[in-house]
Structure formats: C-alpha cells, structure tokens
Amino acid sequence: MDTTLEQPRKTRIAPTEIAPETFLIHDHQGEGTAPVVVALNTLVIRAAEPVVVDTGVAENREQYLADVFSLVEPEDVRWVFLSHDDVDHTGNVNALMDACPNATLVSNWFMVERMTASLAVPLTRQRWIDDGGTLNVGDRTLHALRPPIFDSPTTRGLFDPTTGCFWSSDSFATPMLAPVADVDAVEDGFWIDGMHMFHQYVSPWVTMVDDAKFQQTVDRVVALQPTVMAGCHTPAIRGDRVARALATTRTTPTAVVPPQPDQAVLEQIVQSLAVAA
C-alpha cells in the first residue's frame, strides 16, 4: 500500500474577533478525509490580565501558538483556562504554560487527577475553579459555569459579563460541510440536526435525564443573557442563533439522531482506502 498519500490541504482561518477584544482561534479536523468537518477552536480574551481559553490539539501546535502570540505576548498571558481535560482542549497546555512564564493554569482538582500522566504544570502555577466559581482578571470577573452538554465531569464553560460572550466547551457542537468562522454560514436545518446529533454523541446520558432538571441547566445559560457563544466544536453563534442554539439544546433529550458509524462503515472506509492506494 502506498503510504506516501498527500494530506489534503487544510483551509486556514485566521483568528476572528467575536466580541470586543475577544478572539476565536480556529482549527478543525476532517477536511478532505471525513464527510463532515469538526471545529477545534480556542479563545483569547484580551482582558487587563489576558486569558487563553483551552489549548487546542497537539497536531496543530505550531499554528496554534503562532495564533495565540499574534494576539498577546507570551509574557503577558496571565491565565490559561482549561474547560475540561479532553485531549482536544488540552493538547498544548504544557507547551503554552512553558512559553508563558507569568501564566497561571485555571484547572480543578479532578482535572489534575485525570491528567496525572500528561499534565506537567506544577500545582504552584495552578488555580482551581469549579462550576459556579469566578476569576478576577483585572478589569472584569469571569464566571465558570458547567454547560448543559458535557463529556467530562471536570467541565466548566466561561462567561464574560462585560462582552456577553459565553465559552461553551463541548456544548452547541455542530458538524460543518466546510470550515467556517460563524454558524451563520451553516445551513439552518443542517445546523439544528447536526447539533442534536453531536449533543447526543457527546453526552449519551442526555436521553436518560430528568427533563425538568436538564431544562434548569439550560435556564442557567439563558439567565446569563449571552450575546455571542462559541466553543471548541462550534464557531461563533450570534444574533437570533444564540436563542436557537439554546432552544435546540432543550429538545436534545428526545431528538432522533442517526446512529454513529459502525464496523460496517469502517470496512467501507478501509476498502475505499485500499482502492485509492
């Protein structure tokens, strides 16, 4: 088999300002190799004490660090907030903390426990903040809040009351047919169906929840009155799409979604790879 197949070209999206001094750093996977593209985004908030939110995947380290440091100097980064311990959110945490000598890692106890083998940041450089906690970053106080959909018990999103921006971690994830900077570029029905699907894939327990209690988790986000939302797996959500993302989350427990690809699909993929080679 030919092992020298060229990697498909990856579309580059430069960081976009989604709220004042708040920048979405774009990355994605699946382009040219999968039926849909999945965002792998992170955030930079240029507060008086600048904050980096999540750290991307290791495979994109060079571009990720270049994007972060195009927005803030390494020595000015004061906080690195991890929304949870999954590899698509923590892939560059050690490299980023190494490059930013004045940064404190905003984690929590269980995150450190679960990352024991991979996290190289000393406890003396950490601050532990859980759901409901706050972080003073000089000119504003950020609020940590667990979003309705999550796949790690360590998860907290992050809300900035001065801009109305809510970082949703894994919530509001959407497949894309091509990488885009804003969900406005995703066809409406595809977006709603895709969000239902990803929500159930990320959090299969959502089909088993007490609905009244689940709705309360959405109510908490609604109460923030966010004006823009973004997460690792969704580009910017603005305007009336904010309310629609929240409404779509409310109907996730009873949504009917396609099954995940199974062994039969894997065999088709392997066969097509063999033909291509």
Ligand SMILES: [Fe+2]
């Ligand atoms: Fe996750």
Ligand SMILES: [Fe+2]
């Ligand atoms: Fe994720």
